[in-house]
Amino acid sequence: MNIIFLGAPGAGKGTQARKLVADFGLVQLSTGDMLRESQSSNTEIGKKVASIMNPGELVSDDIVISLIKERLSNTHATGFIFDGFPRTIGQAGALDTLLDVHDTSITAVIEMKVDNEALVDRITGRYTCAECGEVYHESSRPLLPTSVCIKCGSVKLKKRIDDNEESLRTRLDEYNNKTAPLIEYYLNKGILYSVDGLEEIEVINSAINKILLK
Ligand code: ADP
Ligand code: ZN
Numbered sequence: 424m425n426i427i428f429l430g431a432p433g434a435g436k437g438t439q440a441r442k443l444v445a446d447f448g449l450v451q452l453s454t455g456d457m458l459r460e461s462q463s464s465n466t467e468i469g470k471k472v473a474s475i476m477n478p479g480e481l482v483s484d485d486i487v488i489s490l491i492k493e494r495l496s497n498t499h500a501t502g503f504i505f506d507g508f509p510r511t512i513g514q515a516g517a518l519d520t521l522l523d524v525h526d527t528s529i530t531a532v533i534e535m536k537v538d539n540e541a542l543v544d545r546i547t548g549r550y551t552c553a554e555c556g557e558v559y560h561e562s563s564r565p566l567l568p569t570s571v572c573i574k575c576g577s578v579k580l581k582k583r584i585d586d587n588e589e590s591l592r593t594r595l596d597e598y599n600n601k602t603a604p605l606i607e608y609y610l611n612k613g614i615l616y617s618v619d620g621l622e623e624i625e626v627i628n629s630a631i632n633k634i635l636l637k
Contacts (some may be wrong), residue, residue, distance in 0.1 A: 479593030
């Protein structure tokens with residue numbers, strides 16, 4: 424089973440992907456996480472990636488496709504969850520080809536629908552545990568700066584550099600211009616399913632489970 428999560432920044436792709444990993448034993452492939460990892464190494468490529476990601480633009484297809492290609496070749500799994508990939512029609516075509524080589528294909532594409540108003544609040548108030556990635560929010564799920572992560576006990580919390588209003592505006596434009604066309608691309612293949620991303624996390628999770636188990 425291979426699943427794609429499609430949705431604007433802050434729609435909740437990562438949160439739901441992590442739940443499916445636990446429930447179905449799939450491997451989560453997040454190009455955003457991979458790109459942030461490449462930045463922490465302080466190399467030339469890391470610096471270049473940071474200069475594109477921080478203001479909220481999309482990294483080139485070549486870079487993200489090669490990251491995914493390498494992971495697909497080196498990971499043994501019963502299936503993958505693609506979180507934040509593909510983000511362009513070019514990436515979608517490349518993924519079809521790569522999966523074909525591995526004798527597999529996309530089972531379902533889950534589109535998470537949210538309105539822009541909710542996204543601004545979700546993104547600008549968001550912070551995560553630096554150790555385990557658990558997501559918190561200044562108003563809807565607060566932890567005092569001195570308190571510890573409820574999941575792993577770490578006291579290291581962090582905020583993403585691109586989680587500010589200006590970068591978010593660019594990220595939303597990029598989504599609308601380059602990623603939203605994928606909705607039709609997968610609709611035409613007959614594998615697109617939509618869920619309401621404004622519901623509670625658990626409600627969305629059961630809606631997704633229902634789609635995958637049918
Ligand atoms: P979000 O969905 O909240 O924006 P991600 O972690 O998925 O968070 O992505 C963060 C940034 O990483 C994007 O704004 C973009 O710069 C870069 N990125 C991630 N995935 C891709 C991709 N598939 N193609 C191009 N750029 C990507
Ligand atoms: Zn933690």
